[in-house]
Amino acid sequence: MKQVFVSVPGPWWTRLLYLHDTPIKLGVRVLVPLGRSTRVGLTVAAEGIPVENNSIKLKPITKIIDSVPPIPEELMKTMEWFSNTWFSGLGIASKVMFPTKFLDGEELCPLTEYEKNNPDNYRVNYIYEENDAKRYERYAEIAKSSSAGTMFLFSEADSAKKFWNLLPSGLKEEGIIWPTGATKQWTQWKEARNGNVKFIVGSQSAAFVPLKGLSRIIIEDENSGGWLTQKNPCFHHRSVLAARAKFSNAELILGGRIASSKAFMQNSECGKEKKDIQKRLIFVNLHDSSSFTVDAVKDSLPISKPLIRETLTCRENSKWAFWILDRKGYAGELYCRDCGEPLRCSHCVGVMRWEGKQKRLSCLSCKHHIPIPEKCPSCGGPFLEGVRPGLEALTERASLILRYKYKEVLLFQNESGKLPSCKSLIKDYPRGALVVGTRKILALTDELPTGMIGWIDADAEARITEYDAKARAFALLYESFWRGMDPERRKIVIQSRRPDRGWQKGLTRGWSYFWKTELKERKEWNLPPYSPMLKMVMPKGTGIDFAKLLDKESLEYWAAEESSDEIWVRTRKFSIIKKYLAPYFDIKNTRRGFPVTRLYLD
Numbered sequence: 317m318k319q320v321f322v323s324v325p326g327p328w329w330t331r332l333l334y335l336h337d338t339p340i341k342l343g344v345r346v347l348v349p350l351g352r353s354t355r356v357g358l359t360v361a362a363e364g365i366p367v368e369n370n371s372i373k374l375k376p377i378t379k380i381i382d383s384v385p386p387i388p389e390e391l392m393k394t395m396e397w398f399s400n401t402w403f404s405g406l407g408i409a410s411k412v413m414f415p416t417k418f419l420d421g422e423e424l425c426p427l428t429e430y431e432k433n434n435p436d437n438y439r440v441n442y443i444y445e446e447n448d449a450k451r452y453e454r455y456a457e458i459a460k461s462s463s464a465g466t467m468f469l470f471s472e473a474d475s476a477k478k479f480w481n482l483l484p485s486g487l488k489e490e491g492i493i494w495p496t497g498a499t500k501q502w503t504q505w506k507e508a509r510n511g512n513v514k515f516i517v518g519s520q521s522a523a524f525v526p527l528k529g530l531s532r533i534i535i536e537d538e539n540s541g542g543w544l545t546q547k548n549p550c551f552h553h554r555s556v557l558a559a560r561a562k563f564s565n566a567e568l569i570l571g572g573r574i575a576s577s578k579a580f581m582q583n584s585e586c587g588k589e590k591k592d593i594q595k596r597l598i599f600v601n602l603h604d605s606s607s608f609t610v611d612a613v614k615d616s617l618p619i620s621k622p623l624i625r626e627t628l629t630c631r632e633n634s635k636w637a638f639w640i641l642d643r644k645g646y647a648g649e650l651y652c653r654d655c656g657e658p659l660r661c662s663h664c665v666g667v668m669r670w671e672g673k674q675k676r677l678s679c680l681s682c683k684h685h686i687p688i689p690e691k692c693p694s695c696g697g698p699f700l701e702g703v704r705p706g707l708e709a710l711t712e713r714a715s716l717i718l719r720y721k722y723k724e725v726l727l728f729q730n731e732s733g734k735l736p737s738c739k740s741l742i743k744d745y746p747r748g749a750l751v752v753g754t755r756k757i758l759a760l761t762d763e764l765p766t767g768m769i770g771w772i773d774a775d776a777e778a779r780i781t782e783y784d785a786k787a788r789a790f791a792l793l794y795e796s797f798w799r800g801m802d803p804e805r806r807k808i809v810i811q812s813r814r815p816d817r818g819w820q821k822g823l824t825r826g827w828s829y830f831w832k833t834e835l836k837e838r839k840e841w842n843l844p845p846y847s848p849m850l851k852m853v854m855p856k857g858t859g860i861d862f863a864k865l866l867d868k869e870s871l872e873y874w875a876a877e878e879s880s881d882e883i884w885v886r887t888r889k890f891s892i893i894k895k896y897l898a899p900y901f902d903i904k905n906t907r908r909g910f911p912v913t914r915l916y917l918d
């Protein structure tokens with residue numbers, strides 16, 4: 317009898333051991349008994365992993381599903397790499413990368429031999445171009461001239477659709493737009509695997525399709541946060557796709573409006589940016605601009621003369637104007653003027669936002685809401701006052717300022733983040749409108765003829781505490797110059813306390829200037845992309861013991877203030893961390909739960 321290692325989709329790292337009377341090829345699907353039922357898994361190599369105790373009586377494999385490996389070698393290698401780099405087991409990696417029907421053991425015709433790419437074919441190229449339409453044209457040129465398998469991957473499904481619609485119909489017959497829905501995806505997955513598809517246009521869900529003859533992977537908007545998953549397992553699509561390009565000797569093309577920190581670190585000559593945005597950029601210093609008082613709120617709203625002037629000009633030309641502020645509701649908080657206490661959530665002590673229209677306070681942490689109290693719950697004082705006016709107050713003010721000329725002021729701030737369709741907006745407001753909302757409304761510039769975008773408080777966009785706050789704020793403001801239709805004619809008004817200073821300097825000097833300054837700082841502090849940061853949330857009560865293991869290796873780590881089970885490490889020594897984490901990911905710990913890891917590479 318031969319011993320066979322099998323990886324079954326599941327959160328553990330353990331490779332399970334079974335018996336079979338003859339050797340089985342690696343990378344084929346097998347049906348195995350597990351607990352009281354049977355599961356489909358992949359046969360895998362044994363090295364460097366926790367193995368089940370040999371004293372347990374081994375069970376035989378129930379059935380071999382594939383005669384030859386059903387997945388091309390490059391994807392199997394990508395799966396191994398995924399698992400090693402992103403602190404996940406092979407089981408999770410396979411679940412992320414392959415369709416459910418595949419892992420259910422549905423039958424497939426044997427994979428015919430792929431013609432392998434010459435190793436010289438692997439290279440990294442860059443397409444940085446601010447104007448979306450021009451950049452998409454360059455991708456379309458690639459689609460027209462390509463003779464072999466190409467993947468066009470977009471950070472948002474809507475962008476993929478938009479690019480697809482630009483392609484001539486003759487060309488569309490050779491490729492596919494990656495469908496939504498498991499059934500359609502499974503059909504197309506098999507078509508691509510069998511070599512009936514020349515190119516794929518899609519987003520994250522198309523990243524691991526076994527496209528026969530794959531020789532080029534294009535990652536559009538590579539700097540987008542959308543490539544890093546929000547849910548468990550945490551992984552960055554760009555990083556896994558870069559590995560896939562290497563394993564398949566495919567050309568990797570990184571594209572977008574601006575480079576990511578990682579791409580810029582690897583090649584600071586990677587792109588030429590446009591620097592002629594000065595004539596449409598208006599910086600306003602909040603210290604010497606006009607501000608308006610808001611009813612029952614302590615702080616005033618900064619609405620400068622240039623902002624009003626540009627909004628009026630924009631509306632005179634029947635274009636759409638946007639005012640962006642990162643604060644929903646009527647005011648950020650409500651507090652008592654007598655005792656100075658802010659009103660806190662009675663359930664969780666969280667910060668409560670004042671939502672004016674509904675006349676209520678709403679907890680930002682637990683969503684609990686209460687009607688606005690008559691007096692202070694702490695001291696009974698009758699004077700309650702808001703602080704930091706929000707979007708509702710801003711909309712009210714905007715309507716007052718514009719009321720004699722333009723009545724169309726729209727507020728979009730609903731929790732679901734769903735925006736009305738541009739088609740319906742154009743139908744309802746053929747002469748445009750002023751839209752007020754959070755950064756989410758930038759998506760509307762894709763299809764609405766935009767005349768101006770105003771950042772009410774640009775500093776606030778960078779006020780989060782994460783290490784990449786400035787980079788995110790910069791990319792966001794930069795995006796407002798370029799996203800959507802006819803961007804080169806729109807004006808951008810930036811209200812700030814430090815206009816054209818700090819991270820904002822890059823707006824007038826270009827994104828390579830921004831990255832040079834930012835990366836210098838990150839290097840000094842040893843932050844990503846120079847040193848990866850790993851966050852581990854250990855199973856309840858195990859954090860302290862795990863930290864002791866890190867002490868032993870003299871690794872630099874720190875625990876979160878709120879919980880000793882949340883541990884951060886800054887290290888390149890992934891193999892050591894893996895060694896210590898492995899026992900926590902043993903299948904025997906299923907009941908206790910497994911650690912949750914999050915890795916920041918750039």
Ligand SMILES: [Zn+2]
Pocket residue numbers: 652653654655656657692693694695696697
């Ligand atoms: Zn009070």
Ligand SMILES: [Zn+2]
Pocket residue numbers: 661662663664665666679680681682683684
């Ligand atoms: Zn609460």
